[in-house]
Amino acid sequence: MNVTHERPDTFSLESAGRNYETISALSPTTLSIKQGERIAIVGPSGSGKTTLLSLFNSTIQASSGKITVLGNVLEETSGKNLKKIRSKIATIPQNHALVESFRVWQNIITGQIGERGFLGNLIDLIFPPKSKILKIHSILERLGIEEKLFEKTSNLSGGQKQRVALGRALYQKPQAILADEPVSSVDPARAENLVQLLNQISKEENITLVMSLHNLELAKAHFPRLIGLRNGKINFDSDPEDLNESKFKELYTLSEREILNDGEC
Structure with a gap:
């Protein structure tokens, strides 16, 4: 049956x-x-x-x-x-909502703030574990912008910023x-x-x-x-x-x- x-x-x-x-x-x-x-x-x-x-x-x-x-x-x-x-629940807003002065990896790691909380996220922004950097690189590779991992967000094009916003959502492991x-x-x-x-x-x-x-x-x-x-x-x-x-x-x-x-x- x-x-x-x-x-x-x-x-x-x-x-x-x-x-x-x-x-x-x-x-x-x-x-x-x-x-x-x-x-x-x-x-x-x-x-x-x-x-x-x-x-x-x-x-x-x-x-x-x-x-x-x-x-x-x-x-x-x-x-x-x-x-x-x-x-x-991950949200991708119309205006990206990225911090322009952050590196790409820093913007993406903020996707964990709901799970890690403000303090945990702040620690990772200053002292990122290698495992998390590798995970972010893997996400960026999937999005076709892995070479932008350490790039300042303000230097990116509109399309690249939108992919970073998508990467931040995926890092969150959303349902x-x-x-x-x-x-x-x-x-x-x-x-x-x-x-x-x-x-x-x-x-x-x-x-x-x-x-x-x-x-x-x-x-x-x-x-x-x-x-x-x-x-x-x-x-x-x-x-x-x-x-x-x-x-x-x-x-x-x-x-x-x-x-x-x-x-x-």
Whole structure:
């Protein structure tokens, strides 16, 4: 008898939403993302993409509903337990969030701060164990920039900095990666390469990948599941092959009122 095991949820929302005073950034939403899934969140500015990612990594709290991350209900989790959950979720922000004066290896080693704490991380920044330098070199080799190990981060190109940010996420040994517009500052060729690389690594390591993207063609080409957001609501949640062009056009066609109120959330 064949026994199939359903993959556990990495993230799940049950009627979870987020308001900023009288403004609804994300309407009450219900969805689940399984371990190892690769998902692109698409939609215009102000549609709620960043808000959704921020709810997943618990940098903001839901105004309503329930959020579960790695089997833990966030509303019932705090202190060390919340810190432990966060250490398993790597984030790649749009602006890299790298320390320009650091060497590349120093920026990557900060990926362990959730596990090692501030003091442990500070010690490793000053007196790095050889084993950790070798591990970082191995990650950089996988990303194709191993020669930049001791390079000052400020000397790198935008594409190289984005790979360092990815390296920092991988050093964390995450169960999930949340990437917020990670290729917005690089040219189309490098953007394609980085998205492809992230997908490849996520598949090989069974890492849940959730990425917000403005580039719809990249999302359609590389992700088996697309979530379209508009005005803080899910417009679609589907395999890209099941979506027609009119659905995508509807997502990005703003009304006059929406244009006047446009702003990223």
